[in-house]
Amino acid sequence: MLAQLTQPDPADILEGLVEMVGFTREWQYQDDAYINFLGTHPCYRKHGIAKLLHVRLEDMLFERGVNGLYLCTLSGNKAAIRFYQRMGYGVYSVILDDRDRGINTLNYRKSLSAKQ
Numbered sequence: 839m840l841a842q843l844t845q846p847d848p849a850d851i852l853e854g855l856v857e858m859v860g861f862t863r864e865w866q867y868q869d870d871a872y873i874n875f876l877g878t879h880p881c882y883r884k885h886g887i888a889k890l891l892h893v894r895l896e897d898m899l900f901e902r903g904v905n906g907l908y909l910c911t912l913s914g915n916k917a918a919i920r921f922y923q924r925m926g927y928g929v930y931s932v933i934l935d936d937r938d939r940g941i942n943t944l945n946y947r948k949s950l951s952a953k954q
């Protein structure tokens with residue numbers, strides 16, 4: 839799922855790509871799915887783009903029968919930690935010193951339910 843400028847600069851090799859969030863089919867198992875990437879171009883952060891795309895992805899997955907989402911981030915990634923907490927994810931396990939130098943991997947999950 840992509841957010842893209844409608845009139846990108848022709849010199850822009852990313853063709854106006856500003857945000858991407860997604861999972862691949864292989865990461866869906868029964869009613870669970872794993873989100874394997876999320877990123878907003880540094881120039882376009884803090885405008886709500888990640889939230890917009892993430893909510894759309896959640897809606898799309900829920901329609902497909904997914905009701906549990908999983909993802910992970912590193913303990914040094916403060917922006918991602920704030921984002922996932924704001925989106926309603928909770929940490930269910932921590933892999934200590936997973937990447938050396940005291941960096942931990944935080945595993946998150948979120949349950950999806952029908953919107954009111």
Ligand SMILES: CC(C)(COP(=O)(O)OP(=O)(O)OC[C@H]1O[C@@H](n2cnc3c(N)ncnc32)[C@H](O)[C@@H]1OP(=O)(O)O)[C@@H](O)C(=O)NCCC(=O)NCCS
Binds near residue numbers: 889910912917918
């Ligand atoms: C994490 C990441 C995807 C967030 O993307 P984003 O598009 O900036 O996210 P949003 O704009 O939806 O929300 C981010 C912040 O902007 C704020 N914001 C949203 N709309 C805003 C607006 N109109 N004005 C001011 N602030 C706003 C949000 O409240 C949020 O604040 P907080 O982080 O202090 O709680 C981005 O920082 C990123 O790409 N990081 C590098 C890649 C990465 O680490 N991905 C995660 C891998 S695990």
